[in-house]
Amino acid sequence: MPVAGQAVRESSMRCTFFTRMAVLVSAVCLAFPAMAQLDADDLAELARRAAEEDWTFTVGANPATERPTEGLCGKLPNPDWRTGERLARTKTELPSAFDWRDMAGCPPVRDQGDCGSCWAFSTVGAFECAILIMDGVEVDLSEQWLVSCNFEGFGCNGGLWAHQYFVDAVDWCFDPGAVLEEEFPYAEADVPCGCPYNHPYFLDSWGRVDGTVMVPDVELMKQAIYDYGPISVGVYVNNAFQAYLDGVFNAGEDKPTNHAVLLVGWDDALGAEGVWILRNSWSAEWGMSGYMYIEYGCSRVGDEAVYVVYNGADALEVAPVRSFVSRGPEGGPFAPVNQAYTVTNRGGAAITCSAATAAEWVQISTDAKAFALGPGESRPVTASIAPEAAALAPGVHVDEVLFTNETSGRTRPIPVRIQVGAMEYFVESFEDDEFDLHYKTLLLTPDASIDGFSALLEPAAAFPTDPAGGTAPYLGDDGCMDINLADGAEMPFLGESYSTLYMG
Known part of the structure; x- marks a missing residue:
């Protein structure tokens, strides 16, 4: 992959x-110049333009027209978009129409409210869809965790793709992986990060559909959607987009993208040459139950397209999934000394498991280095700060506890950090x-x-x-x-x- x-x-x-x-x-x-919400005169002007310019969609009042643009759009310019990576073209024939909604691959549409956090909703949305597609489970992941706990300064003022936080990039408590909505509910604001949290879901990887161009070609984006699920993309939002009700959107402008959304499918039979099925984060009251038909190439839709790779949940479950952090003076003692984990076999067949660490200053309970678990069985595993930690030099030392399902070959790393001496x-x-x-x-x-x-x-x-x-x-x-x-x-x-x- x-x-x-x-x-x-x-x-x-x-x-x-x-x-x-x-x-x-x-x-x-604010990430963009302030623009007021659309009033009755603005909507009347849009209706006039629609008639004169042969728009193939309708406009009118909706929840988005009651919000200023900076609360709707938050995709920032990305100077590092040109990565050079490109999804390999493996398919020569794709269906003329495809929609992940018909395949039960899309959870309910979310609402970012009056906060320029579309980048977080697009990032999280792709992962939620992938989990539903691979595991058949509808989960609600926390966008607020991305908004509040990232290291880039992203927030309601805008941001960029943050899929790396679901792979190996860490939050303020040094933990990667997605957090559930119930642990950090969406606040529609730049509230403080209250970590540590549990991190039950991880992406296997993610990538650019085509990091050699701003907007990949239509067939390559189709393949990414078909192979991996809904993809995160940028699009330029204008007043007509904001006031969209239904139909095929064709009033685009060729300007730098300012909004992050998902593409969940396509239909070559609609529009001038075909349309994307766009999923927004302005509530199910916007557009067609939160979705839009938008013509290929309109408003630079597809800008910086990103796909995610999620191979499904492994049978081996580890809890809690958060860092083991210990502190103390040079020579010790250190606290906490232990971190207890529970490993469970969520699969339908027996598996062989192991827990290991590389550093001498961390030790694993001796009976946990290799063991078998039947379906539904659990057992405790304890990681401890070893006596060898007394010889560590002042500073921060980092290691991992590696929980491995030897049957599937998949590993879940849990970070371990020890701070020797006082913070500076x-x-x-x-x-x-x-x-x-x-x-x-x-x-x-x-x-x-x-x-x-x-x-x-x-x-x-x-x-x-x-x-x-x-x-x-x-x-x-x-x-x-x-x-x-x-x-x-x-x-x-x-x-x-x-x-x-x-x-x-």
Whole structure:
């Protein structure tokens, strides 16, 4: 099976210090210029255009017309789209019409609300469809986990495909894999990540349909849908798209895509040369029960098309599926010392299993290194911090517990991390005359370490932005204040932009 070769994109923040002040920031950034919802005059104008331009669909009021565009669209430009990978063309004949809805491959349409999280709904939607197709089970996965727990700074302000988080990219608690909706319900906002969570579902891989072009050719996208299930794609949304009710959408514009959706099928007999069956995330009250017919090539539909590979649930189930994280001073003791897991055979036949780890500082209960499980049988497995951990140098050490179904050959890795010594914090002492962050620039880059960031401290000769003409804040001892930036100004910080600062 093809494997995606996309690395996690980093977003960094740079802080330059010239005053004795700590800065905490809280605000919301919009990914696109604000546009009001469509009113009666807008809809009347669209109806007039529909008659004049021979649109083959109808428009009218729907839940999407009551929302501003930035709450509907959140697919950001991707400078790294050209990966070079391409799905191998293996089929010369495909049906003239195909629809995963007819094959019971689509769960209910979701609603992203007034949050530019379409990228998360498209990412999750492809996986939910794949689980339904392969396992025959309808699951509801958490989009909010992607919105709140990613390392890229994606959120209601927009984002890109995040399928790597269902393979091996980790959240703020160092865990990969999908989270159930019931564990982290959708909040329609950039709420804090409350991990750790359980991660019961993993993709085997994912990939670009064609990473050599922005919009793959129609036949290659058909093959990806037919072979793997619904695919994640970009599309450009305009007012006509927003107000779509039914019919074949043909009022596209050739502009950079701003919205992420799914394609679940096609029909060559509709439209000028055929249509895609598009699944949206604006509720089942939009369009045709949440779906749209859109002509091939219209509004750049198919942009950056991505497919997912899910080979179905393995008979070997491990719970909980989350990292074992232990901490302590150099030489120990470390806590927690143990992490208990339960392994269960969910299949209909006996299987042989094993649990193993490579590092000497982690040990597995001796009777768990190889064992058999009959259908429905379970047994406990314990991972422990070994005495050898006392010899570890200060820092973060990483390993995995590998639970393997020897019968199927499939493995579920569970991360193990031990932090030896205290976390590093950048702390400024106001008791001393010397201000060690004075005239310094601090570059913080998110990573998967226990600290959460790698840091680079450099001399600074000037602010990145000239502060001339600004207002100098004056704070007393233990004082604090809110500062609203004037004239619509925003400050970039960790991949987002903020218009309000909190200083204290």
